[in-house]
Each structure stands twice: as structure tokens, then as C-alpha cells.
Amino acid sequence: MTPLKRRAIVNRLMNFLAGTAALLVLLPLVLVLGFLVYQGGSSLNLEFFTHMPKPVGEAGGGMANAIVGTLILIALACCVGLPIGILGGLYLAESRDPRLPWVVRFLADVLNGVPSIVIGIFAYTLVVLPMRRFSALAGGLALGVIMIPIVLRTTEEIVRLVPASLREAGLALGLPNWKVTVRIVLVTARAGIVTGVMVAIARIAGETAPLLFTAFGNRFWHSGLDQPVAALALQVFAYAISPFDDWHRQAWAGALVLISMVFLVSLAARLATRGIQRQTR
Amino acid sequence: MIEVDAGRGGAAHGVPLPRAFFLTPRGSLWGDRVFQGVVYASVGLFVLVMVGIVWALVVESMPAMRRFGLAFVIGQEWDPVKEAFGALPFIYGTLVSSLVGMFIAVPLGIGAAIYLAELAPFWARSPIGFLIELLAAVPSVVYGLWGIFVLAPFLRNWIEPVLGRALGFLPLFQGPPYGVGMLAAGLILSIMTVPFIATVSREVLLAVPNTQREAALALGATRWETTWMAVLRYGRSGLVGAVLLGLGRALGETMAVTMVIGNRPEIALSLFAPGYTMASVLANEFTEATSDVYLSALVYIGLLLLAVTVIVNSAARLLVWSVGGTVKGIRE
Amino acid sequence: MTRPSMLAVKRAMGLALAGFWLSAVALPAAAMAQTLMNGAGATFPYPLYSKWFDEYTKVDPSVRFNYQSIGSGGGIRQISERTVDFGASDGPMTDDQLKKAPAELLHIPTVLGAVVATYNLPGNPTLRFSGDVLADIFLGKITSWDDGKIKSLNSGVSLPKTPIVVVHRSDGSGTTYIWVDYLSKISREWEEKVGRGTSVKWPAGLGGKGNEGVAGQIKNTPGALGYVELAYAITNKLPAASVKNAAGKFIEPTIATTTAAAAGAANNMPADFRVSLTNAPGDTAYPIASFTWLLVYKEQPNEAKGRLLTKFLWWAIHDGQKYPSDLLYAPLPAPVVKQIEAKVKQISFHGKPLVAVR
Numbered sequence: 025m026t027p028l029k030r031r032a033i034v035n036r037l038m039n040f041l042a043g044t045a046a047l048l049v050l051l052p053l054v055l056v057l058g059f060l061v062y063q064g065g066s067s068l069n070l071e072f073f074t075h076m077p078k079p080v081g082e083a084g085g086g087m088a089n090a091i092v093g094t095l096i097l098i099a100l101a102c103c104v105g106l107p108i109g110i111l112g113g114l115y116l117a118e119s120r121d122p123r124l125p126w127v128v129r130f131l132a133d134v135l136n137g138v139p140s141i142v143i144g145i146f147a148y149t150l151v152v153l154p155m156r157r158f159s160a161l162a163g164g165l166a167l168g169v170i171m172i173p174i175v176l177r178t179t180e181e182i183v184r185l186v187p188a189s190l191r192e193a194g195l196a197l198g199l200p201n202w203k204v205t206v207r208i209v210l211v212t213a214r215a216g217i218v219t220g221v222m223v224a225i226a227r228i229a230g231e232t233a234p235l236l237f238t239a240f241g242n243r244f245w246h247s248g249l250d251q252p253v254a255a256l257a258l259q260v261f262a263y264a265i266s267p268f269d270d271w272h273r274q275a276w277a278g279a280l281v282l283i284s285m286v287f288l289v290s291l292a293a294r295l296a297t298r299g300i301q302r303q304t305r
Numbered sequence: 306m307i308e309v310d311a312g313r314g315g316a317a318h319g320v321p322l323p324r325a326f327f328l329t330p331r332g333s334l335w336g337d338r339v340f341q342g343v344v345y346a347s348v349g350l351f352v353l354v355m356v357g358i359v360w361a362l363v364v365e366s367m368p369a370m371r372r373f374g375l376a377f378v379i380g381q382e383w384d385p386v387k388e389a390f391g392a393l394p395f396i397y398g399t400l401v402s403s404l405v406g407m408f409i410a411v412p413l414g415i416g417a418a419i420y421l422a423e424l425a426p427f428w429a430r431s432p433i434g435f436l437i438e439l440l441a442a443v444p445s446v447v448y449g450l451w452g453i454f455v456l457a458p459f460l461r462n463w464i465e466p467v468l469g470r471a472l473g474f475l476p477l478f479q480g481p482p483y484g485v486g487m488l489a490a491g492l493i494l495s496i497m498t499v500p501f502i503a504t505v506s507r508e509v510l511l512a513v514p515n516t517q518r519e520a521a522l523a524l525g526a527t528r529w530e531t532t533w534m535a536v537l538r539y540g541r542s543g544l545v546g547a548v549l550l551g552l553g554r555a556l557g558e559t560m561a562v563t564m565v566i567g568n569r570p571e572i573a574l575s576l577f578a579p580g581y582t583m584a585s586v587l588a589n590e591f592t593e594a595t596s597d598v599y600l601s602a603l604v605y606i607g608l609l610l611l612a613v614t615v616i617v618n619s620a621a622r623l624l625v626w627s628v629g630g631t632v633k634g635i636r637e
Numbered sequence: 638m639t640r641p642s643m644l645a646v647k648r649a650m651g652l653a654l655a656g657f658w659l660s661a662v663a664l665p666a667a668a669m670a671q672t673l674m675n676g677a678g679a680t681f682p683y684p685l686y687s688k689w690f691d692e693y694t695k696v697d698p699s700v701r702f703n704y705q706s707i708g709s710g711g712g713i714r715q716i717s718e719r720t721v722d723f724g725a726s727d728g729p730m731t732d733d734q735l736k737k738a739p740a741e742l743l744h745i746p747t748v749l750g751a752v753v754a755t756y757n758l759p760g761n762p763t764l765r766f767s768g769d770v771l772a773d774i775f776l777g778k779i780t781s782w783d784d785g786k787i788k789s790l791n792s793g794v795s796l797p798k799t800p801i802v803v804v805h806r807s808d809g810s811g812t813t814y815i816w817v818d819y820l821s822k823i824s825r826e827w828e829e830k831v832g833r834g835t836s837v838k839w840p841a842g843l844g845g846k847g848n849e850g851v852a853g854q855i856k857n858t859p860g861a862l863g864y865v866e867l868a869y870a871i872t873n874k875l876p877a878a879s880v881k882n883a884a885g886k887f888i889e890p891t892i893a894t895t896t897a898a899a900a901g902a903a904n905n906m907p908a909d910f911r912v913s914l915t916n917a918p919g920d921t922a923y924p925i926a927s928f929t930w931l932l933v934y935k936e937q938p939n940e941a942k943g944r945l946l947t948k949f950l951w952w953a954i955h956d957g958q959k960y961p962s963d964l965l966y967a968p969l970p971a972p973v974v975k976q977i978e979a980k981v982k983q984i985s986f987h988g989k990p991l992v993a994v995r
């Protein structure tokens with residue numbers, strides 16, 4: 025076989041394998057979504073989105089407060105996670121210092137591996153105990169801290185890949201350093217950073233353990249950001265581990281709603297930050 | 306790697322660059338100072354948070370450290386009633402389940418990323434990319450229950466008997482097929498980490514400048530060779546970052562793992578056997594820990610998990626560095 | 638997308654965001670008219686408590702109870718830290734835990750639950766067990782379903798030669814406490830080797846997370862044997878074995894036999910209600926039953942909240958007792974209710990009892 029032919033075969037084979045990999049990755053999603061739809065699809069109706077939970081045995085009831093609660097918690101988490109994550113990532117990608125970035129990167133990798141329950145306990149000690157009550161703020165803090173390493177590392181990797189030529193062009197035009205960073209580098213890296221943020225949001229939207237001791241959960245509408253707040257992941261958890269089929273169905277429906285919510289937020293963020301496509305493609 | 310000047314990325318390398326980000330000249334602009342301050346403040350806050358977490362863990366685990374010392378790390382007994390605690394089975398379980406998970410997730414994740422970034426038809430890229438991201442949004446309790454009701458029975462009835470018969474001479478595949486156990490935990494972990502690896506890798510690959518690809522193609526490379534030589538090599542450190550992100554998830558995952566791993570604090574060579582991970586035992590027993598020593602022993606396990614994360618991360622970086630990669634992102 | 642429509646999309650999203658924040662801030666204002674009482678603790682009574690709190694808003698619309706099931710240990714910890722208004726636990730607090738609390742805590746029993754031995758065998762036979770056989774199985778001494786000891790208790794049933802896959806709880810729980818408490822009472826060997834606790838070192842078997850995890854594990858594993866709360870066995874359509882009680886009779890776990898366990902113990906009830914009901918005396922008493930308690934401070938820190946809380950407790954032990962059976966819990970027997978009344982009357986603010994006796 026000629027080398028050319030061999031290379032052509034390898035090419036075909038590798039393309040095929042890559043496609044298979046993508047398919048295999050999607051397989052569990054299809055299975056899990058199928059499981060959720062099959063088990064919980066029947067519970068999804070308008071009432072689910074507009075009503076509060078009902079005790080077991082009574083028909084109906086929904087997760088309206090949990091849906092809103094999750095959105096609130098994600099928003100609060102972003103207030104903590106986005107600034108620290110993006111600015112930290114910028115720092116790691118741009119700094120010439122030999123030691124501090126190494127330490128920061130190392131700490132970020134460590135934080136990434138800390139189980140979410142430990143972060144929840146940290147937020148509990150920091151916010152709940154002094155305030156003597158559970159609150160959405162504590163929950164937002166816990167989730168925000170979980171977000172940080174994902175946003176930070178993703179931002180770093182993406183910003184690092186922005187070509188120097190863009191930066192040089194900006195400086196050559198007389199822009200101050202910070203403007204070059206914000207208006208050129210960040211904008212170019214925008215799509216990648218948004219993806220990192222979306223992955224982080226997807227992660228925290230499904231977290232239960234850190235919320236048990238911080239946001240706590242609420243059967244009713246929250247009465248303030250310094251009060252307990254309901255969350256979809258918490259509600260899904262509480263229903264899923266109960267003995268009742270009706271609640272199970274609602275749990276699966278809730279999980280479907282959660283995944284759809286993340287999907288919609290992701291879509292919205294992509295649309296909002298669309299614009300100049302990457303300079304490099 | 307194809308060296309093309311115009312395409313070089315990053316700010317830290319030998320080419321003389323305009324003044325570096327953090328060396329501002331005298332009489333520098335007010336905007337620069339403020340921005341710098343804000344960035345340093347964020348970094349400082351982050352370091353503070355991390356130090357806070359580590360410090361809290363150390364303080365809380367002091368009683369157990371004093372009582373058990375380093376023997377805790379190699380102790381194999383976990384008896385809350387008699388207050389005899391040892392972490393070795395959990396360390397083993399965490400390492401093995403994460404290893405199995407990564408073993409499956411890394412090739413699949415990077416393969417999928419390559420497909421999405423390079424090979425897929427344009428109309429399919431966004432939808433498939435989106436779907437992969439959604440995998441990260443599924444709550445872990447859902448993965449756990451899906452694991453008990455769908456995955457474990459499937460493993461017990463179809464996969465494990467076949468593996469046992471075909472590869473049963475290896476100690477890895479011996480023992481009765483329970484369905485739940487190390488293999489199930491590894492599979493669930495791989496499903497949970499693959500979206501991180503795939504998504505971030507895809508972004509890294511997409512950010513590789515086109516000039517690299519064009520240069521390779523101009524030299525007569527096939528599609529795959531372009532990907533391998535030009536794109537993957539260029540984005541290598543980014544890919545390592547993506548894998549480490551997934552690894553962190555695998556090491557710290559609690560809920561889904563504890564539902565399918567069998568929760569037996571014993572060390573067994575077989576993948577079919579039940580096991581226990583550090584994150585699982587922490588989550589399982591923390592809220593109900595009755596005595597102070599018990600609680601402290603659990604926090605000690607949390608601290609050890611941190612140590613394991615550090616060691617595994619460092620080992621991964623060392624591995625990549627030793628096969629010729631760079632881990633700080635300097636493009637060579 | 639063209640420029641103008643991009644702008645329109647961005648405007649729409651901006652509006653949605655503003656609307657969202659407004660609702661996040663404004664809605665609470667509407668909810669603030671009522672008093673919110675927070676409680677945390679055991680997962681076992683969660684379905685019943687959610688029913689109670691829902692019904693109670695009809696009795697007293699000025700208060701809302703928000704109960705979250707974070708586990709008995711979590712409940713004990715939170716009430717000790719005073720981050721919640723009341724706690725709930727499936728297991729009584731230990732002396733150490735009571736000492737650590739800033740003030741005296743009262744245990745108020747609310748309802749009873751039964752822990753049943755459940756299993757997965759072909760044909761779903763109804764089996765009988767005695768305490769020592771169960772202890773031996775969980776100790777790993779009896780490993781096969783066709784063991785002589787099991788056969789001698791179940792002469793009419795054909796038992797297969799399959800190995801027993803023991804399933805227990807991996808997470809610390811009151812259910813486990815009840816189970817091992819019973820085994821400790823019956824088997825000296827269990828008491829010495831394993832002992833009592835919300836988490837123990839299990840000599841054999843797999844750990845499932847939560848009652849649901851154990852039930853799911855058993856359902857999907859032929860030959861499995863484990864323990865779950867009665868409600869989980871019933872709703873998962875798993876069989877529940879009859880167990881030999883202190884009087885020597887084989888008792889089926891039902892709501893009636895569970896209540897009988899508490900009635901049997903009524904004569905020797907300790908004043909603080911921290912009692913174990915396992916292996917209770919009485920012909921019809923099911924031997925693996927227990928109270929679940931609400932934990933409240935004897936001296937309430939806030940008079941208005943304390944009054945609302947005591948009013949609820951009074952309702953719970955009287956009118957509230959008509960709800961448990963539908964949800965597969967066992968109501969309190971009448972003699973015990975009388976004793977609890979005396980306890981509830983002790984809850985006070987600055988020494989003054991808060992309950993308004995009708």
C-alpha cells in the first residue's frame with residue numbers, strides 16, 4: 025500500500041472514530057432525557073409552572089417558586105462567580121509574573137475538586153451562622169464559589185489563544201492597555217468565555233448539596249433575599265427520594281424543566297453576545 | 306508544529322512584545338491603574354476564599370489529626386460506633402472510580418470536540434454542541450437514580466456477565482455481578498465529566514487560528530493530519546486544562562456516585578465489587594455525624610480529598626510535560 | 638441576523654431581565670404579611686409534615702411553616718444553632734447533644750413509623766423472620782436463602798438456593814438507628830460487634846443512599862434483603878416480612894401494629910419521651926417501630942412565634958392525627974397523647990406557658 029493510500033485510510037478511520045465519539049457522548053443524554061420524559065412528562069402542564077407545591081396525595085401542585093428560586097440563585101452566583109472568574113482568568117493569561125499565577129492556577133484546580141457539600145458548609149459558616157438564618161444570599165455565594173474555577177480556567181485558556189497580533193494592533197493604534205484587554209481581547213474571546221460561563225451555570229443549576237445548608241429551600245415564595253428560597257434541584261431531590269409515585273413524576277418533570285431552563289439561558293446568552301465572530305476563523 | 310509568525314498567540318514568549326500588561330510606565334493612564342487594581346482585587350478575593358476553605362478544613366480536622374495522626378491515611382477500618390476511622394478504602398475508591406471515568410471520558414470528550422470543531426457539517430455543530438452542554442445540567446440526583454434503575458440493571462444483566470466470561474482471568478473482572486459497584490460509578494462519572502471536557506476542548510480547538518490549518522493543508526496534509534499536527538498540538542495545553550476541569554468534577558462528585566457505587570468501605574481489585582469514595586462518605590455521613598471525633602474524621606477525609614486532588618493534578622501536569630508538552634501555555 | 642432585529646432581541650431580553658428582578662424583589666413584599674416559621678430535620682416524616690403544614694394554613698392563615706428535610710442530624714444541629722424555629726429527628730438526641738444546645742430542648746413525638754424487612758424473591762412469598770435470624774443475616778453468618786434457620790420459620794415456602802444480597806443504608810439515618818437498635822436488643826453478638834448508631838460498620842452487604850436508594854436496589858437485585866420505612870415498601874410494591882415480637886407472635890407491619898407498639902410502651906414512657914420503642918411489649922405490637930420527634934426549645938425566644946408554634950403542636954397531636962394513616966404513618970395512641978399534652982404545656986416564654994388550653 026502506498027503511503028498516500030495509508031494516510032487516506034487513516035484519515036477516514038479517524039474521522040469515523042471522532043464521529044462515533046460524538047455519538048457516544050450524546051447517547052447517555054438521549055437515554056437520560058428519555059427516562060425523564062417517560063417518567064415525568066405527564067406531570068408537565070401549565071399548573072406545574074404556575075403553582076406551588078402541594079402535599080402528597082393531592083393532585084396538581086407545581087414548582088413555580090422553585091423555578092424562580094433557581095433563577096435568583098443563578099443570578100446571585102453570577103454576581104460572585106463572573107467577576108472573579110473572568111478577571112482572574114485574564115490575569116492568568118496575561119501576567120508575566122513567575123510565581124503568583126502558578127499559585128492561583130493551582131488553587132483553582134484544587135477548588136474545582138472540592139466536593140460541593142464542603143463549599144456549602146463554608147458558605148454556611150460564613151453567612152448563615154452570623155445571620156442566624158438561611159438565605160438566598162448564602163446559596164448564591166456557595167454556587168458562585170463553585171462557578172469560579174470553571175469560568176477562570178476556561179477564560180484563561182481562551183484568552184491565551186487570542187493572537188498577539190490583535191493586541192499589538194490595538195496598542196499600535198494608541199489604545200491604553202486596559203482598553204486593549206477589554207475592547208479587543210475580551211471581545212474576541214467572548215464566545216469562548218460565554219461557553220465557559222454556560223457550562224458553569226449548567227453545573228450549578230443542578231447542584232443540591234451546597235444548597236441544603238444555605239438556601240435551605242422554601243415551600244412558598246421567598247420573602248426576601250435574606251430568607252430561605254426554593255430551588256429546582258432541591259425540590260427534585262426531596263421528591264425523588266420520597267416514596268410516592270406522584271412526587272416522583274413531579275421530580276422528573278422538575279428535572280426536565282431545569283435542563284430546559286439551562287438550555288434557554290444558554291441560548292439567550294449566545295444570542296446576546298453574538299456579533300463579530302472570532303477573528304481567527 | 307507549523308511555525309507561522311502571524312498566527313502566534315499568547316502574550317508570554319520570546320518575541321519582543323509591546324510592554325507587558327503589568328508593567329505600566331511612569332505617568333501611566335488612570336484607566337490602567339484602576340483596571341489593574343480591579344483584577345488584583347479579584348485574584349486576591351479568590352485566594353482569600355481558597356485559603357479560607359483550606360484553613361477551615363484544617364481547623365475542623367485537628368481533633369481527628371491529633372487522635373489518629375497519619376495512620377488515618379492507611380487505616381482501613383471505618384467504624385463510627387467504636388470510633389475507629391481510617392481513610393484508605395475511600396482514597397482507593399476515589400482514585401479508581403475517577404480513573405475509570407477519565408479513561409472513558411477523555412478519549413470520548415476530545416474525540417467529540419474534534420468532531421465538532423473540525424469535521425462536523427456546519428449545520429450540525431451548534432445543535433450537537435448545545436446538547437453536549439446540556440449533559441452538564443442534569444442534576445446529579447437524576448444521574449444517580451437513572452443509574453440505579455437503568456444503568457446498574459443493564460450492567461448486571463448484560464455487560465458484567467459478558468466481561469466476566471471474556472476477561473475473567475484478569476482480577477479486574479472477577480466476582481459476582483451486582484450491577485452497582487466501581488464499574489457503574491466509573492461509567493456515571495464519565496458521563497458527568499464528558500460534557501466539561503468536550504465543551505471546553507471544542508472552544509480551545511475553535512480558537513486555534515486558521516492559519517495553522519491552512520499551512521498544514523498547503524503542505525499536503527489530510528484532514529486528520531491537519532487536526533493532529535496543527536490543531537491539537539497548538540491547543541495542547543488548553544486540552545490539558547479541559548481534562549483537568551473534568552477530573553476535578555470526577556474527584557468531587559458525590560450524589561450520583563454514592564447511589565451506584567455500593568458504598569462498601571473495602572478495597573477490592575475487581576471493578577465489579579462495591580467501593581466507596583471520599584466525597585460520598587463525606588456527603589452521606591456529615592449531616593448525621595453524632596460525635597465530635599466522627600465529624601472531625603469526616604472533615605479529615607475532606608482535607609485528604611483536597612490533597613488527593615492536588616497530587617493527581619500535579620501528576621497529570623507532570624505527565625503531559627514529560628511527553629513534550631508544556632503546561633503553562635507557552636507556545637513553542 | 639440583521640442589525641435592527643438583533644436590537645429588538647436584546648431589548649426584549651433586557652425587559653425580561655428587569656421584569657424578573659422586579660418580581661424577585663416585589664413578590665416577597667406580598668408574602669411578608671404572614672409569619673414564616675422554618676423547621677428542618679428528618680426526611681422520614683417529610684410527606685406527613687408537608688400535609689400538616691398545608692392543612693394548618695387553613696386553620697391559622699397568619700402563619701406559614703417551611704419544613705425542609707436535611708436529615709435528622711441536620712435538624713439537631715440547626716436547632717442547636719438556632720438557625721431554625723424547630724427541628725425534627727427520627728432518633729432521640731443524645732445527652733451530649735442536649736448539653737451542647739444553648740437551652741433546654743424538648744422532644745415532642747408526632748407520629749410513629751415502622752421499619753420493615755423487605756426482599757426480592759421470585760414469586761414474592763410472604764416470609765417470617767425472627768430477630769436473631771435477621772441479626773445473623775446482617776452479620777454475614779447466614780448467607781443463603783435456603784439456610785436451615787430461615788427454612789424453619791417458613792415451612793410452607795420454597796426458598797431458592799440463591800445467596801442473600803444484604804442491602805443497608807449508606808447515609809446516616811434514623812431508619813438505620815431503629816434497625817440496629819432492634820438488632821442490638823435481640824442479639825448480644827450484634828451489640829458487641831457492631832452496636833448502635835445512625836451509621837455503623839456493616840459486616841456485610843451493599844449500601845444504598847436513602848430509603849429510596851435501598852428500595853431501588855432491592856427491587857433491581859434478585860435475592861436482596863434490606864430494611865426500609867414501611868411507606869417505601871408499600872409504594873414500591875415490595876413485600877414486608879412479619880417479625881417475631883417480644884410476646885413471641887409473628888406480627889405483620891401495619892399501621893395498627895405500629896401504633897400498638899407505642900401503646901405498649903405508654904406505661905413506661907420516660908418524661909422526656911426519648912424512648913426506644915423497638916421490641917415493645919404487647920401481643921399485637923410490631924417490634925421495629927419508633928417515634929419521630931419535633932425538637933423545640935422549652936423557653937421560646939420570641940413570644941409571638943412561640944405562641945404560633947405551640948398552637949400548631951397542640952393541633953398536630955389532636956386534629957392532626959387524622960392525616961397520618963392515609964400517608965402510611967401510624968398515629969399516636971391516645972394514652973401517649975395525654976402525656977404529650979403535659980409536655981406541650983411546658984413550652985413557655987419568660988416562664989409563662991404559651992399554650993392556650995381550651
